[in-house]
Amino acid sequence: MNSSTHQDSLHDAYTKNFISFSLGCFINVVNGAFVYIYFKNQVFQRDPRYVLYIHLVINDMILLTLSVLLQIIMYTTALRFTPCCILMFILIPTSKISPLNLAAMAVERYIAVCRPLHHAQICTVQRAYALIALIWGVSVTPFFTDLFILLATQPPSFFSRPIICYPSYVFNTPYHKTHSVVVQVLRFSFVFLTLIITYLKIFCAARAASGSNQASARNARNTILLHGVQLLICMLSYISPFINIILVAISPRNTTKILFGSFLLTGVLPRLLSPLIYGVRDKKFSSHIRLHFCRKCHSSVEKRVNRTGPRRRSKREFD
Secondary structure, eight states: OOOOGGGSOHHHHHHHHHHHHHHHHHHHHHHHHHHHHHHHOHHHHTOHHHHHHHHHHHHHHHHHHHHHHHHHHHHHOOBOHHHHHHHHHHHHHHHHHHHHHHHHHHHHHHHHHHOHHHHHHHSOHHHHHHHHHHHHHHHHHHHHHHHHHHHHHSOGGGGTSOBOOOHHHHSOSHHHHHHHHHHHHHHHHHHHHHHHHHHHHHHHHHHHOOTHHHHHHHHHHHHHHHHHHHHHHHHHHHHHHHHHHHHHHHOGGGHHHHHHHHHIIIIIGGGGHHIIIIITTOHHHHHHHHHHHHHHHHHHHHHHHHHHHHHHHHHHHHO
């Protein structure tokens, strides 16, 4: 996120906020279409695969909305600790959920391909919701740890003055940095190993399978490979500060442009990956979307014809 707002002119600030807001609205509209189709058709709500997928989409929508909102707030007003803490209470966990959700989706695909006889018993909708609750619990816990460290290390004046509402500025003690590194390494090591193991298992199953089973295993293998690609893109948000430091050192005059470009590439545009990678590739989802919106277009055309038809007939009778 662009934290050097004081270096921007009014025109630059307006342009950046307009771009962020426009992209955020567009991406949320695309994601919202998949959420609407999910809740419109109960066939998706009975499948744990789609329960995990739509949770990923909703999480991305929340994360994107709060990220853009926080950027606009930073350009317009200074927040005090309490409202900033409320925003970060939602923003920080949602930024950590996506990798864990990807791992859960990979495990579900592994069970569907390598343990098909046990898939219906193991992967149920109730267990999917329980897993989502566990993911939220694991993601929220580090925030409270950071908050307790802050309360123990900062003077009382810190909590009453305006602050730059950005996690690296609020949680900036050496204890926070150590805690952040440990949590990130553990989280991404777990997710990375989960993706690698499930991919290799499904790859072996695809080679041993034949016919329709081989096609199913191949599709699951490609899906998990895309999980890995999305995980790497999620990791960009963690290595982007180091890249920003290098780029700013090379070109200090373009500091705000570098930070804003990094925010778009690592914070905004990746939120469009979930519908493109999973929703568009999924035949069931894409067919329901085409069917629903084509039906809407057809009904709107019929309404226009019905409105204009009587006028044309009356004109002919008059002639």
